[in-house]
Amino acid sequence: MEEIEQLRKRFMEVQEKDTNHTLSQRNCVEIISKILQLKIIDHLIVTQSAREYLTERQLEREILDELLRNGGRVKLEDIPDSINVDVSAVTAKATFISKKDRSIYLIEGDLISKYYLDTICEEINELLQSKGHLSLTDLSLKFELPIEFFVNVAISPRLGRIIQGLMDLELLYTQSFIDHHTAVLRGCLTAATSPVSLSPIIAQFGLKESILENLLPNLITKGVLAGSVSGKGSNTTFTPSIYTYARQMWIDSFYRQNQYVSFKTLREYDFRVDWMAENYNGVALITCYVDQFIIDSIDDSITQSLSENSWIDIRTIVPSFFSDRDSSLAISKCQSIKTLGASVYSDYFIVSKDFIAKCLAILEKEIKERAEKFMLESANTPETPSPQIQPKVTKEKETKKGKRGGKRGDDDDDVPVKASSSKEGKRPSFDVVKEGIEILGKHFPDLESSVLDSIVVQLRSTLRAIQESASKVVFTENLSDRKNKHLAFQEQLNVMYLNLLMFKNGIQDKAFDSERGAIEKHLLRTLSQDMITLLTEHQAIEYIPKFKSISNAAERASIIEKLPPTSSKSLEKLIQASTKTLDVFIEQLITTTEDFQIRLQRLDRKTEKHLLNNSNNELLHQLQSETNVATCLQVSVLLLFLKTKQLLVNVPARNIALLLSMIEGEIPAKDFSFLKEYQQLVVAYLSSKDSEGKEKFKEKLDNDLDKLKSSVLQIVEEGTKSK
Numbered sequence: 001m002e003e004i005e006q007l008r009k010r011f012m013e014v015q016e017k018d019t020n021h022t023l024s025q026r027n028c029v030e031i032i033s034k035i036l037q038l039k040i041i042d043h044l045i046v047t048q049s050a051r052e053y054l055t056e057r058q059l060e061r062e063i064l065d066e067l068l069r070n071g072g073r074v075k076l077e078d079i080p081d082s083i084n085v086d087v088s089a090v091t092a093k094a095t096f097i098s099k100k101d102r103s104i105y106l107i108e109g110d111l112i113s114k115y116y117l118d119t120i121c122e123e124i125n126e127l128l129q130s131k132g133h134l135s136l137t138d139l140s141l142k143f144e145l146p147i148e149f150f151v152n153v154a155i156s157p158r159l160g161r162i163i164q165g166l167m168d169l170e171l172l173y174t175q176s177f178i179d180h181h182t183a184v185l186r187g188c189l190t191a192a193t194s195p196v197s198l199s200p201i202i203a204q205f206g207l208k209e210s211i212l213e214n215l216l217p218n219l220i221t222k223g224v225l226a227g228s229v230s231g232k233g234s235n236t237t238f239t240p241s242i243y244t245y246a247r248q249m250w251i252d253s254f255y256r257q258n259q260y261v262s263f264k265t266l267r268e269y270d271f272r273v274d275w276m277a278e279n280y281n282g283v284a285l286i287t288c289y290v291d292q293f294i295i296d297s298i299d300d301s302i303t304q305s306l307s308e309n310s311w312i313d314i315r316t317i318v319p320s321f322f323s324d325r326d327s328s329l330a331i332s333k334c335q336s337i338k339t340l341g342a343s344v345y346s347d348y349f350i351v352s353k354d355f356i357a358k359c360l361a362i363l364e365k366e367i368k369e370r371a372e373k374f375m376l377e378s379a380n381t382p383e384t385p386s387p388q389i390q391p392k393v394t395k396e397k398e399t400k401k402g403k404r405g406g407k408r409g410d411d412d413d414d415v416p417v418k419a420s421s422s423k424e425g426k427r428p429s430f431d432v433v434k435e436g437i438e439i440l441g442k443h444f445p446d447l448e449s450s451v452l453d454s455i456v457v458q459l460r461s462t463l464r465a466i467q468e469s470a471s472k473v474v475f476t477e478n479l480s481d482r483k484n485k486h487l488a489f490q491e492q493l494n495v496m497y498l499n500l501l502m503f504k505n506g507i508q509d510k511a512f513d514s515e516r517g518a519i520e521k522h523l524l525r526t527l528s529q530d531m532i533t534l535l536t537e538h539q540a541i542e543y544i545p546k547f548k549s550i551s552n553a554a555e556r557a558s559i560i561e562k563l564p565p566t567s568s569k570s571l572e573k574l575i576q577a578s579t580k581t582l583d584v585f586i587e588q589l590i591t592t593t594e595d596f597q598i599r600l601q602r603l604d605r606k607t608e609k610h611l612l613n614n615s616n617n618e619l620l621h622q623l624q625s626e627t628n629v630a631t632c633l634q635v636s637v638l639l640l641f642l643k644t645k646q647l648l649v650n651v652p653a654r655n656i657a658l659l660l661s662m663i664e665g666e667i668p669a670k671d672f673s674f675l676k677e678y679q680q681l682v683v684a685y686l687s688s689k690d691s692e693g694k695e696k697f698k699e700k701l702d703n704d705l706d707k708l709k710s711s712v713l714q715i716v717e718e719g720t721k722s723k
Helices: 002-016 025-037 058-069 076-083 086-100 113-130 136-142 147-156 177-188 198-205 209-222 241-258 264-266 273-279 294-310 324-332 333-338 353-379 432-443 449-458 460-477 479-506 514-524 528-543 551-560 565-577 582-595 603-623 628-645 653-662 667-686 691-718
Strands: 074-075 102-106 108-114 133-135 171-173 227-230 237-240 261-264 282-286 287-291 311-313 343-345 347-352
Touching: 058 074, 058 076, 058 086, 058 108, 058 209, 074 076, 076 086, 076 108, 086 102, 086 108, 102 147, 102 343, 108 113, 113 133, 113 147, 113 171, 113 460, 133 136, 136 147, 136 171, 136 603, 177 198, 177 209, 198 209, 227 241, 237 241, 241 261, 241 264, 241 528, 261 264, 261 294, 261 528, 264 287, 273 287, 282 294, 287 294, 294 311, 294 333, 294 347, 347 449, 353 432, 353 460, 432 460, 432 479, 432 528, 449 460, 449 603, 479 514, 479 528, 479 582, 479 603, 514 582, 528 551, 528 565, 528 582, 551 565, 565 582, 603 628, 628 653, 628 667, 628 691, 653 667, 667 691
Parallel strands: none
Antiparallel strands: 074 108, 102 108, 133 171, 227 237, 261 287, 282 287, 311 347, 343 347
16 A cells, blocks of 8 residues: 555645646556556546546545435435446445445435434334334335335334334324223123223324234233123224123023023034033033933933833924934944943934844845745746857848948848946845845834834845845856856857857958958958857846847847946957957957956867868758748859858858859859759849749749759769769
């Protein structure tokens, strides 16, 4: 600092000395920059005119001078114009000063000193002494200070020193103001004999609610006023002690005369239930408080009635002012119920354990008899149909060609129907609760139905165990019969499954490429649907009482809904698979049978040979007995295809021409020519719209029917091929 002072003096001497050479403003700036660069001086502040420099200390002095000049409070935005320094420098230095000096505050852009706060507090004290009370909010607005700063920094430290008064959350007030409130309250409330609302007193005498909130309880605590306070603010009510005592005496008199008091009355007289429990020996019910004597009387009546009649309606022995819920709660307070082992039904009926034991003995006998009878009636189930050995050939519908469905099967009943959500299937049973109520009603006609209902519901698990035990005996006796039916079902399902595999293998030749999809759909609409129906019937026999049979797809969907979830979901997946491809169906069929714990037979050479032989015999038998010309043609072609190709197929009638073309060259030419002509006549007959022409075709076909049969039978017997 000494070096700086010496340098300053040298500058002064140079400036005062008359010389021929002077420094220009630019030279001065360069010199000062060099001084700052050499850190001879740490920092200088440039004025707004850029013609002067200030040190940090000088800036601080000038800001403090401005604060003093303005009476201890100055806005930061006014200082730059006075000292010719940029506002950012002034703001930074003012912040530094407020942190450095605890007597100076920077509040919302104003620099405020401690002596300024002393000054305004002196002014506030003068106003307070003249008015008696002041609003803190109004004062903070008047002096443009934040309310929190104004209360905590300006007012609180100066209470009792500069400001002679007291303070709460909203007001500054003097002791004389408190004395005025005390005098008003004492004068208005001392002689009160009923509850008094403070709202009119506050309005008439200009009292402050915030002061009364603490003052009134203090006066009661000190004994100046006798009573209690409820509510807050303008809703505050003073209740004198004499008023409370009079109401207490009324409650006491009523209770001693009637041995109860309602909760509604207690609320009207502002008494709590806890107060009753503290002062009287009684029980709190739902709507009233009753004396223990009433509960004891009910207990004695229950003991006497149960020993005589075995059951009692509590409503006949409780006081008339009891509600149903009061009666129910009063029963729970009686010790005789636990002592005698009685049960409570429908809230107000009490039944002894001896009576319940008597009811159980009656029910056990009759429920067992009914369960055995019911199981015997439900045990009758339909036998499984005979297995399908060869492909079913349906009779061709004699309809017009233009009206036949495009991709629909020949039988509408074979269209798969999507099953809805399944329901849990159960072993045949009846409602033991309903039956039990009926049985007890016959034995005890005078007992109310609600009591009978409750007794049977309580014994429900025992009755179901009795029913289950009786049903199990009948079920065990029928188990062997059910096993035989299951074996018959499994044999039938395996025959159908092996036939399906044979039909699938039979159409793998390239000649079937264009029609393979249609043939597979035909199989999905016919044989596959029969298999789904068979599986559904098998599950229905297991789970649905009195099941008979399934005649169409709609009935099948209805039955699936009644099966357990595991069974119904597997069948629904199988139905969905039948709408896709044959491979998908077979894969899902294997999964479904595994779910049902059914074992499908594998197709080996021995089984395949056996199936071909059986199918050949069945087709021969059908051919000999068939009279329908279209069906006879279809059976003939299928039989010849089996004989020549050693393949088993099941195709729609419209694919007969394809099979016929595949056996050309495998049978004598004259026989093939005759079959071809006969097939064309059948097509012409079925598509003819003229009734007269249709009759001619029919006559021609009937005449050649025997020739067709003999020709096919001869080819099959000889087993020769045309060259």
